[in-house]
Amino acid sequence: MDFAEPENWSAIRAEAEAFVAEHVTDDMIREELATGDGVSRPLLRALGQRGWIAATWPVAEGGAGLDGFEASIIAATIRLAGGPTIGQGTTMLPANAIRALASEPLKQRILPSVAAGETLICLGYTEPEGGSDVFACRTKAVADGDSWVINGQKMFTTFAHLADFCFLLTRTDPESHGPRGLTMFLVPMDTPGIERQAVRTMGYERTNIVFYKDVRVSDFYRVGDVNDGLRVMRVALEAEQNIAPASKTTQLFNTALAWAQTPDRSGRRMIDSPAVRERLARFAIDAEVAELLGHRVAFIEQIGGKPGPHAALFGPESYVAWAAAVIDMVGPAAMIAWSDDEAVSGGSFEYHFRSAVASTIYGGSSEVLRSLIAEQRLGLPRSRPRTTQA
Amino acid sequence: MDFAEPENWSAIRAEAEAFVAEHVTDDMIREELATGDGVSRPLLRALGQRGWIAATWPVAEGGAGLDGFEASIIAATIRLAGGPTIGQGTTMLPANAIRALASEPLKQRILPSVAAGETLICLGYTEPEGGSDVFACRTKAVADGDSWVINGQKMFTTFAHLADFCFLLTRTDPESHGPRGLTMFLVPMDTPGIERQAVRTMGYERTNIVFYKDVRVSDFYRVGDVNDGLRVMRVALEAEQNIAPASKTTQLFNTALAWAQTPDRSGRRMIDSPAVRERLARFAIDAEVAELLGHRVAFIEQIGGKPGPHAALFGPESYVAWAAAVIDMVGPAAMIAWSDDEAVSGGSFEYHFRSAVASTIYGGSSEVLRSLIAEQRLGLPRSRPRTTQA
């Protein structure tokens, strides 16, 4: 039993901090806050040069041969500094699925460029009527000679306006329902017939609705077999579920503690107030538990096990609760936006308050996770809804 | 808008307190704690003489012509003093159904005696496999000439060992399932074939499993029509749901506040401790809200409306939460039982800790209430389980 941080973690964190000092500039941070794009091309290229885009891939494939947790430390370090990470993180989900299941020519066309930080892939799963049910897919792909013609609409396609490709789930068997009869494509985003509509979110993040009208894609860009999109999705979704979520609860806690320990103009420290102390103590516990559950994911993966969705429930749930509670504690100044000079702690509290709520929705809602845990861990009958029948 | 306690409430409370001082003796309280029977025959007779058993019935029928809330103030006053009230409260549910739906001869045989405090009726609804689904009834009644032969088993029949009758739900149509094909009987508890098995509970309360083996009951004791038990049940259940639950949250709060304000041997008052103050302040809010929701039930009933299950959710839920939280606040001495001289506040905290949890189960679980509220108030689709099909 050893809870000491592994030396390789501290080493990679130090490397990442040095990288951040060099590459994550103040301008980049402000641009990211202003646009909510989640993407910076210069940063991506710099990461690519270090092999840190596809950090877990072998060096020969353009990666850095790191383990999953080392890779997540790099991402967390960039995020902590305010640098954009969504583009890279999202791209790697389909990239890993492509690496596992795509044709050799497609792999060779895409993967080196992904690893180099030159290619961005966005996700086209969810549809207006679908919600958490990604298999309620109505976007159709119809074979036409050696290519496919795609028609449909996808919601929540973050950085669709900047991406090179979209990893697009389509229905290729018109008679099918639910998870069968689907096929996955990697659609070049400069193909005619694609229209993007910007969607602003509460959390400073920009996302898009993407319309596909008679979009013609070569069969070359098919990922996995025809009507076997379920398998491709599974590989990509699994990669998502097993990412140890570097705890944002801890990030927020550290910010709140620093706020409380910093004397104000009159020399008063809020940490000396019983009402603040008590909450920060409770917050410290939740942050520690969120970290530990995340570390366990890393450890179980390291020894080749399957960690399950535990950390993905506690971390985001505690993060959401504290993002709201911290506003009470810090007071109205906590609500001042980063763009205002008088913002407290650089506007962090306002930012977290706005964006935290998404963390219990994205990547599987907390309700689905609870049902999964009840089934897988406790052997309870299915309490998740059944996949669409109609 | 007027939140002042109505004068008739203070008046009836004063009367009830005088009654309690005379009739609820220390011996009676200790016997109730020791046996958990929920019944004292002398107390019942004394109540009967005042017309306070069936307090809402007209004086001509042996009642006192009170409104529902006046009646519940009497019960709350007795309960607050530690006197047994379960026998009376339970008896009135079937008594009201009998008054509404039974034959004239049966009414004349039973109701005056109920009002006089001479007759106790226990409830035979739930069966071992049923749980909250009272209509999963397997106890059979088969017609034989002018009488019925009953076979089956009922759970949680409180004071079955003391009652004169059981209000028994039976299945009379052997082909039926669920809520149809049921008939209600008022079974004299001295009928041969009835066996009681005592069940001790965590909350000092005694209940019983009752076995019915070839129990022969005259058709005279049938309540409502054959195979119309559903209607009879509804009348009795409705009476139960609409009882404004005199808030136990407030009762517990008052005890906790008195504890905190009483100086200990060294003159220290716990109310001066910030950690105690803060919790009692929060507790005071919950108690006030529980009271107000209860008062609203009374008010809506008074103006002839249907109050719905609101108060039945918040009151018990807050009571359960605080019954546990108070132990933390008061410390280990709070766990000492009433039977021990060193018990704090007469063992109230220990008693509430043991018994509160039942309040979110009895009389419709909180889960069923939440589903009902979501459906009736918010127009959501049914999230309650369907009544048994098989």
Add this chain to the structure above:
Amino acid sequence: MNLDLSAEQMAVRELFADLFANESTPERIRAAEPLGYDPALWAQLIGTGALGIAVPEGLGGAGAGLLELVLLAEEAGRRLASIPIAEVLASVRLLAEFEARDLLEESMSGAKLVSLATGTASLADQILADGAVADYVIALDGERLVVLARPAVVRHLTNAGSLPMARWHDATEVTELAVGSRARQSFDVACDEVRILRSALLVGLSFEAIEIGAAYARVRRAFGLPIGGYQAVAHPLADAIVATDGAQLLTWKACWAAASRHATAPSLASMAFIFAGQTACFAAQHSLHIHGGYGFMAEYDIQLYFRRSKAWQTIFADPQLELHGLADRRFGPVLADMAGDVS
């Protein structure tokens, strides 16, 4: 006991329900962001005579009471009206109390916007709820209750709750309303009216947040069923509606106690404020959550409710500190220092 509104009160409620439903539409609310102030709506409110509702007739008001203002605030909350409510309505009653006729007249007529600084720290250290749009604020300055004029430079603090909040540096004193214990007493009563009116705003907000969530849960289908049929969606909504009913009763009772000068009035005002805030935040957060990714989209209304639920409470006080204030009111002051027992 009578928990019903009178016919006149029902009419007041209906009047403001209509006004805010028609004039504080989601489009208008969005158009008023980020400042959180809709001058046209303000003019419309002034036009109804709203600011004089609870001002004695002899001073040009309608002579009604705090409850009518509570009903107004509930409806304003329901539609997230982008105008000052709580501090302004409390201020107008302070001006009436001290018969500051000129300011009162200017306030009721809408010529000047007079708000309240509810903190006890020096004015420069407070963030004023209506600071970016007020012309005057009433503030407690030590032992004196004074009216201060807006400084030349006031900068709106852009914030998550779209509150027109700002700090006032170097405000000039215009007049003194009271000194000594009278000043403090009147200020405390005004702050309790703010508590009650903020509770009412939050109650209205909470009811509508729940309705938005329920409306979505009734029609939105996932996995072949309306999501409202899942207990994880439905049950927290049920808890929220019950708590909101409770918060409304508590607010009304606090209002009744204040109007009838009941000894429990200060406690009830604190209770209402704490409970309504907690309830509204819970309701808005759950309603947003059940929207899935849509709840997060700027174009869905629920995010407006979510952001204001927190802002409308936090701008007045930290609910945890309010709990200690409630303890003082309800249980009396601390008689012996037991803070040492805490650690």
Add this chain to the structure above:
Amino acid sequence: MNLDLSAEQMAVRELFADLFANESTPERIRAAEPLGYDPALWAQLIGTGALGIAVPEGLGGAGAGLLELVLLAEEAGRRLASIPIAEVLASVRLLAEFEARDLLEESMSGAKLVSLATGTASLADQILADGAVADYVIALDGERLVVLARPAVVRHLTNAGSLPMARWHDATEVTELAVGSRARQSFDVACDEVRILRSALLVGLSFEAIEIGAAYARVRRAFGLPIGGYQAVAHPLADAIVATDGAQLLTWKACWAAASRHATAPSLASMAFIFAGQTACFAAQHSLHIHGGYGFMAEYDIQLYFRRSKAWQTIFADPQLELHGLADRRFGPVLADMAGDVS
């Protein structure tokens, strides 16, 4: 980082898992009520050499560490073992630290039961967790760490958690273990070991309470379906198991930090105690609740878990006060009195 147990530790866990599964059956637990002490089980535990596990070999122990005791406590908690655990195991390590050989020998052999008074008030004002069954307690008496002998008259305080708790009036001092800062330091370390061991007990309790609830929810049918298929039943169980995993990790980390004299050790001990208690109480209460009326029946085991979940935490400390203790440990002492800002 290595979150696995060693082969030896696995063996220790298995040994105690078997012992308590076989010997602390629901029948035995009930037979030991209301005192909450099963002398036969105690003798069996002594027989395994359990009390010497974490005592140096030179003093007759096995030379293992706190983690082995944590594993023992988890398994004891899982089966609600009706014997003293936390305070006794911490005491034996105190006796070893001060090489109080006679008492240590008596304790390890089971000849005498030596427990710990974890409070800092005078002994007569404390309720001792094992008071009804202990022969000696180690206590902090001002600046001195002393061993006191059981008074002639000790009365068990009948309680909801079936703890063998009692007060000791007029206990006689037998020996002094240490004075001054050394006394306080060792006492504090021992109390942190109690925190960690109580966390472990509560973690074991919580795991089993969840399993009892889940087992019931898998088979119990209501309205035609196993109740575990309803989200209102299943989801809180999922929250509980995740929190219990977290509590176990926290307890193990606190144990590791204590063993490796890490600076975070005291904070982690407080955290583990608070979080494990809260988790166990939540788990047991929900598991009981989903049993419906059956959970309330004395013959169902879940009520045993429910009653002890609260007792096992509250006998050591109020978790709210522990939070302030944690704040002192984690954030350093309060430097300025801001209690006034509270009201």
